[in-house]
Amino acid sequence: MGKTIRWGILGTGTIARKFTTGLRVLDDAVVMAVGSRRQGSADEFAREFDVPNRHGSYEALVSDPEVDVIYIATPHSLHRDNALLALESGKAVLCEKPFTINRAEAEEIVAMARAEKRFLMEAMWTRFLPAVTQARRWITEGRIGDPRLVQADFGFRAEINEEGRLFAPAYGGGGLLDVGVYVISFASMVFGTAPDRVTGLANLGETGVDEQAVMALGYPGGGMASLSCAIRTTTEQTARIYGTEGMICLPNPFWSTTEATLAIAGKAPETRRFPHRANGYEYQAEEVAACINGGRLESKIMPLEESIRVMETMDQLRGQWGLKYPVE
Numbered sequence: 001m002g003k004t005i006r007w008g009i010l011g012t013g014t015i016a017r018k019f020t021t022g023l024r025v026l027d028d029a030v031v032m033a034v035g036s037r038r039q040g041s042a043d044e045f046a047r048e049f050d051v052p053n054r055h056g057s058y059e060a061l062v063s064d065p066e067v068d069v070i071y072i073a074t075p076h077s078l079h080r081d082n083a084l085l086a087l088e089s090g091k092a093v094l095c096e097k098p099f100t101i102n103r104a105e106a107e108e109i110v111a112m113a114r115a116e117k118r119f120l121m122e123a124m125w126t127r128f129l130p131a132v133t134q135a136r137r138w139i140t141e142g143r144i145g146d147p148r149l150v151q152a153d154f155g156f157r158a159e160i161n162e163e164g165r166l167f168a169p170a171y172g173g174g175g176l177l178d179v180g181v182y183v184i185s186f187a188s189m190v191f192g193t194a195p196d197r198v199t200g201l202a203n204l205g206e207t208g209v210d211e212q213a214v215m216a217l218g219y220p221g222g223g224m225a226s227l228s229c230a231i232r233t234t235t236e237q238t239a240r241i242y243g244t245e246g247m248i249c250l251p252n253p254f255w256s257t258t259e260a261t262l263a264i265a266g267k268a269p270e271t272r273r274f275p276h277r278a279n280g281y282e283y284q285a286e287e288v289a290a291c292i293n294g295g296r297l298e299s300k301i302m303p304l305e306e307s308i309r310v311m312e313t314m315d316q317l318r319g320q321w322g323l324k325y326p327v328e
C-alpha cells in the first residue's frame with residue numbers, strides 16, 4: 001500500500017456525498033477537508049462524514065496544507081474555474097464529469113496541470129469499475145475479435161427545473177454533457193481513438209438545452225457507435241460491444257455495472273460478477289492514489305488527451321444542434 005492520500009472535497013451536493021461514501025472504504029484514503037460556499041454547509045457535511053477540516057470557501061479549501069487532492073463536485077460550468085483554482089494552489093485534481101463544458105476549457109485545465117506538474121483526471125468513474133475493467137481485458141485478449149459496433153444509451157426522466165443545473169444553459173445543462181458523456185466516453189474507450197465522423201440529432205426543450213439526443217460516431221477503420229442520451233425519458237441504460245467474434249454486454253445500468261457478460265457464437269455466455277466494495281466511486285479514487293504514489297501526472301486508463309477528445313466530440317454535436325452556452 002502506498003502513502004495515504006488526503007482528500008479535500010470541493011462542493012457539498014449530491015455527488016460529493018456519494019463519492020465521499022465511496023472513499024471511506026479505502027485504506028489509502030482519508031477525507032481530510034471539505035469546502036463549501038457556505039460555512040454552514042461545510043460544517044454539516046463534515047459532521048455527517050467526520051471530516052476534520054471544514055472551510056467556508058473554495059479558496060480556503062485549496063489552501064489547506066493538509067490536503068493532497070481536490071475532488072471537484074460542482075456544476076459543469078464551474079469545473080474549469082474550480083480546477084484552475086486548485087491546480088494553481090499546488091493541488092492534484094479529480095474533476096467530475098463532464099471534464100468542462102467544451103474543448104477549449106478542457107485544454108486550459110490540462111495546460112495548467114502540465115505547467116504546475118500536478119496530477120489531473122476526469123472522474124469518469126465507470127471506466128474504473130471492475131466489470132468494465134473485465135470488458136477491456138476481454139477486448140485486449142481478442143475474445144470478441146475486432147470491435148465493430150458499440151451500442152449504449154443513458155436516459156432518465158427529470159422534471160423540468162429552469163434554474164437547476166440539468167436544464168439551465170448557464171450551468172451547461174442538457175443531456176449530452178450530463179449523461180451523453182458516459183456513452184461517448186465508453187465508445188472512445190473501446191475504439192481508443194477520436195471518431196472521424198460525428199453526427200447527431202437532438203430535441204432542444206423549452207429551456208434551450210438538449211432533452212433527448214441520438215448520436216452516430218464513426219471511427220477510423222470502420223468501427224461505429226450508436227448512442228443515445230436523455231433527461232426527459234428513461235431508457236434501458238445498457239452498453240454492448242459487438243466484435244467480429246462475439247459480444248460483451250454491460251447490463252443496466254451500465255454506468256455503475258457490477259457484471260459483464262461475454263457471448264461468443266456457439267458457446268454458453270460467460271457472466272462475471274463484481275459487487276462494489278462501497279458504491280462504485282471508490283475505484284477511480286484507487287486509480288488517483290496509484291498514480292500519485294507512482295509519481296504519474298495522469299492516468300493511463302483515463303488519459304487527459306482522451307478527456308479533451310470527448311469534449312471535442314460533444315462540441316461537434318452541439319455545433320450541429322445549434323446549442324451554445326452563455327459563456328461561449
Ligand SMILES: NC(=O)c1ccc[n+]([C@@H]2O[C@H](COP(=O)([O-])OP(=O)(O)OC[C@H]3O[C@@H](n4cnc5c(N)ncnc54)[C@H](OP(=O)(O)O)[C@@H]3O)[C@@H](O)[C@H]2O)c1
Binds near residue numbers: 076
Ligand atoms: N459521477 C456521477 O455519478 C455523478 C453523478 C451526479 C453528478 N455528477 C457530476 O457532479 C457535478 C455536480 O453534480 P451534483 O448532482 O452533485 O450537483 P448538486 O447536487 O447541485 O451539487 C453541486 C454543488 O456544487 C456547489 N456549487 C457551487 N456553485 C454552485 C452554483 N452556482 N449552483 C449550484 N451549486 C453550486 C454546491 O456546493 P456548496 O454549496 O457546498 O458550495 C452544490 O452543492 C456535475 O458536474 C455532475 O455532472 C456526477
